[in-house]
Structure formats: structure tokens, C-alpha cells
Amino acid sequence: GENVEQHPSTLSVQEGDSAVIKCTYSDSASNYFPWYKQELGKRPQLIIDIRSNVGEKKDQRIAVTLNKTAKHFSLHITETQPEDSAVYFCAAPPQTGGSQGNLIFGKGTKLSVKP
Amino acid sequence: NAGVTQTPKFQVLKTGQSMTLQCAQDMNHEYMSWYRQDPGMGLRLIHYSVGAGITDQGEVPNGYNVSRSTTEDFPLRLLSAAPSQTSVYFCASSRPRTSGGVEQFFGPGTRLTVL
Numbered sequence: 455g456e457n458v459e460q461h462p463s464t465l466s467v468q469e470g471d472s473a474v475i476k477c478t479y480s481d482s483a484s485n486y487f488p489w490y491k492q493e494l495g496k497r498p499q500l501i502i503d504i505r506s507n508v509g510e511k512k513d514q515r516i517a518v519t520l521n522k523t524a525k526h527f528s529l530h531i532t533e534t535q536p537e538d539s540a541v542y543f544c545a546a547p548p549q550t551g552g553s554q555g556n557l558i559f560g561k562g563t564k565l566s567v568k569p
Numbered sequence: 570n571a572g573v574t575q576t577p578k579f580q581v582l583k584t585g586q587s588m589t590l591q592c593a594q595d596m597n598h599e600y601m602s603w604y605r606q607d608p609g610m611g612l613r614l615i616h617y618s619v620g621a622g623i624t625d626q627g628e629v630p631n632g633y634n635v636s637r638s639t640t641e642d643f644p645l646r647l648l649s650a651a652p653s654q655t656s657v658y659f660c661a662s663s664r665p666r667t668s669g670g671v672e673q674f675f676g677p678g679t680r681l682t683v684l
Binding site for chain 1: 599600602604609610611612613614617619627628659663666668669670671672673675676677678
């Protein structure tokens with residue numbers, strides 16, 4: 455089955471700097487990699503995703519890159535703002551269990567953006 | 570649309586008590602799932618359902634039961650609560666994305682404490 459590892463577990467940056475969070479996955483057949491943001495006390499919400507036939511995807515200040523050969527994908531946040539402070543989770547679909555509705559999540563990265 | 574709703578928001582149980590966490594969605598999604606979130610552990614899948622009448626185990630199913638009698642509802646039952654089940658529980662429903670993969674919509678969560 456799929457195993458997703460996420461680093462770092464905590465990340466502190468100054469406002470305006472960039473932040474990068476990295477994840478690795480184990481199943482080379484995985485083809486979809488979403489990122490979720492969870493603000494304190496709230497539910498996780500999808501912020502961006504990428505499919506395996508694309509190497510990079512951008513949406514304003516956030517971008518995700520995928521290296522299929524190395525089996526890792528990364529979230530990049532540029533020009534960070536205090537409202538980017540949250541826990542970020544990467545995920546990948548399992549290849550067993552018979553359901554593509556499942557996601558296996560990384561353990562999360564707590565990002566703190568200091569004004 | 571209310572999206573995914575969960576009740577209760579908070580619950581305190583004594584060891585050995587049983588209870589049911591309620592989850593409902595009004596988006597007509599076939600796929601629903603339950604996760605637990607513990608500090609530093611990310612989101613771990615407990616049980617999931619691919620449609621009414623069909624359920625299966627996730628990563629951490631022990632101590633929990635589920636049923637899916639309707640598309641809308643997916644309750645999670647704790648048969649005999651243990652302190653190790655102290656956690657935040659999230660229910661989610663999923664829909665396929667036009668770009669591929671799935672998007673999970675999370676409920677607001679239930680914070681459970683077992684004494």
C-alpha cells in the first residue's frame with residue numbers, strides 16, 4: 455500500500471519569504487497528489503493538486519511540483535503572509551483497497567509566518 | 570448546501586461507554602469516510618464507504634463500527650470507549666475532480682475525550 459512521508463514537521467518563516475514543504479510516496483502507480491490546508495480549529499480544505507502527467511502547477515502564490523522518478527512532490531508558497539500560517543497536509547491515493555476515494559495523508563507541516 | 574455536517578462538536582465519555590458520532594452530507598456523494606486526527610499523526614483513515622450498504626476498514630479500524638444505510642448518512646460507533654480513542658474525528662465525503670483524482674470535503678470535526 456501507499457506510504458506518504460512529509461517534511462518538515464514544523465516550519466517558521468518571515469513574512470514575505472518563501473516556504474517549501476516536501477513529501478515522498480512509495481507507490482509508483484500513484485497518479486494524484488493533493489495538498490490540504492488546515493487552519494487552527496478548522497477542517498482541512500483542498501488548496502491545490504497535481505496529476506502525474508504534469509510536472510508543475512501554479513495558483514497565484516502557491517505551486518506544486520512533482521518528480522515521478524524520485525517519487526516526491528513539493529508545495530511552494532511564495533511571498534508568505536500571516537494568513538498562510540496553518541498545518542499543511544500532502545496526500546496520495548492508495549493503490550489497494552479498491553477505492554479511489556481514499557487518500558493517505560502525510561503527518562502534516564505546521565507553518566508559522568512571522569510578521 | 571450544508572455540505573458535510575457532524576454532531577456533536579464536543580463529547581466527553583468515560584472508559585467503557587459507547588456512543589455514535591453522526592455524519593451527514595447533502596451533496597449526493599457516493600464515497601464517505603471517517604478519519605481521526607492526533608497531534609503529529611496526521612489524518613488516519615478509520616472506515617470508509619463507497620455507497621449505501623457497502624463499508625470497509627481503513628488504517629485504524631479497531632474499536633469502531635460503521636454502517637451506511639443511506640447515501641446521506643455515515644455514523645461512526647464507538648463500542649466501548651478507551652482513553653486511546655481521545656482524538657478529533659473528521660467525517661468526509663468525496664467527489665471526482667474533472668482534472669482527475671478526488672476532492673474530499675471534510676466536516677467540522679468532533680473533539681472526543683475519553684476519561
